[in-house]
Amino acid sequence: MKRSNRLVTLTNFFLENPREHVQLPYFVRLLQTTKASVSEDMDIIDAVFQQEGLGYLNRTTGAAGGVKFIPEFSQKKSFQFIEKLRQKLEDPSRILPGGYLYMSDLLGNPKTVKEIGRVFASVFSKSHIDVVVTVATKGIPLAYAVASFLDVPVVIVRRDPKVTEGSSVSINYVSGSSRKIQTMVLPKRSLQEGANVCIIDDFMKAGGTITGMVSLLEEFNANVKAIGVLAEADDEEEERVVDNYTSLIKISHVDIKGKKIEVQAGNIGEKSSE
């Protein structure tokens, strides 16, 4: 195969299979070429990916050596994306009764969701995550986006048990904002003991839902390695019960009467500069 064709095939392969370890002989056969040529192809691809802030090719030598594409947004690209999101959220027509914010249009856009996933996956890239956990409903697309870049499965905690998932573990927890007792359920079969977990959700106020998930995950002896929330909002009445999390956006003030919203970047900026 000619170099130009090989470059298209290889670029497609890496983008479709992030974090998948592949040994060079596989590519030599696939592309009907030599090891040296594949190596040069990868030099080119790696350089372009890095220059565009998309990630890099992680190459290892030796008997089990090979290559995997690690998708990691550059800090600059992440911040540019968050700034655009921030501006969109400041639109006062988003204010809903009760001081909530309409975000379904953004969360309904697969491209926006994918970029959110890419930003989180970049932050958690070195945390050795085995599985992404979220709770139904709105966190689901975000969780899949993060998981696709980390190349790990998604497990969905439900608020109601479903007959189609077999036996399950459930816990009761107190919701931070409504003070109601709620239930969370996770099928036994869905999570291995001792897994490294990344929790993803769309919104956090006092953090009751995430605390509930953490408690439920303790029943599976899971290690919560990372927590990502798209947007956090200050809750003046409640103290936050979760502190080790990453947020992309912070809704600092919603003035319902004056029709004004203040939206800032979340704590992701502080984290990256650590």
Add this chain to the structure above:
Amino acid sequence: MKRSNRLVTLTNFFLENPREHVQLPYFVRLLQTTKASVSEDMDIIDAVFQQEGLGYLNRTTGAAGGVKFIPEFSQKKSFQFIEKLRQKLEDPSRILPGGYLYMSDLLGNPKTVKEIGRVFASVFSKSHIDVVVTVATKGIPLAYAVASFLDVPVVIVRRDPKVTEGSSVSINYVSGSSRKIQTMVLPKRSLQEGANVCIIDDFMKAGGTITGMVSLLEEFNANVKAIGVLAEADDEEEERVVDNYTSLIKISHVDIKGKKIEVQAGNIGEKSSE
């Protein structure tokens, strides 16, 4: 920019932006090259995409001319994928009480979900879909996967209204399998009048849920252009109320005592050969 670098950048652009119409001058500036060179680059990429059964570049000439990448799995690739899925589903350890089938592991795998989306998007590629609609919870990841390849938004029908979405339209419908009256809700703001809709769900038995969605969508004067279900199961007691749908998998027989499942390809094969 050199041809090899341009090919990597362009391949990435097309894969990240399916169905997005781009005029050539954009690429000429981005890649710091000539129109003729961009044209040659696109010849190479188009040839590789077509050869690998991934889709094609749709190029138009004239004043508003340009290019867009149409991701379309070849029939061969679709059928290979469905056959693998079929074999995985025939594993008898998937049988759950009540004759249900455990599929959460497959639906929890972002790569599998993406491929399912690619297969559906290929079938519905020419249906001028404006929006993908699904119902919480399990259809959500599939809907996003389909929508990402069609480059359209996702709208999620809920079974309970949520305060964070503003005013909404709701309907009651009779569930096919349990004969219970259930509710479905869609926020007013989430769907434009007269939109061309593709309904996606994970599972269909008698089809009550999908009929419910169709009725709800009528309230928005939507045109249901396509219905896709991952798996359909025969319901011996109920006649199916939906007939114009595409399924990838058909669960034809679950023998709980004998621990045997029969899984066939869905009606997608019949459709493609029409």
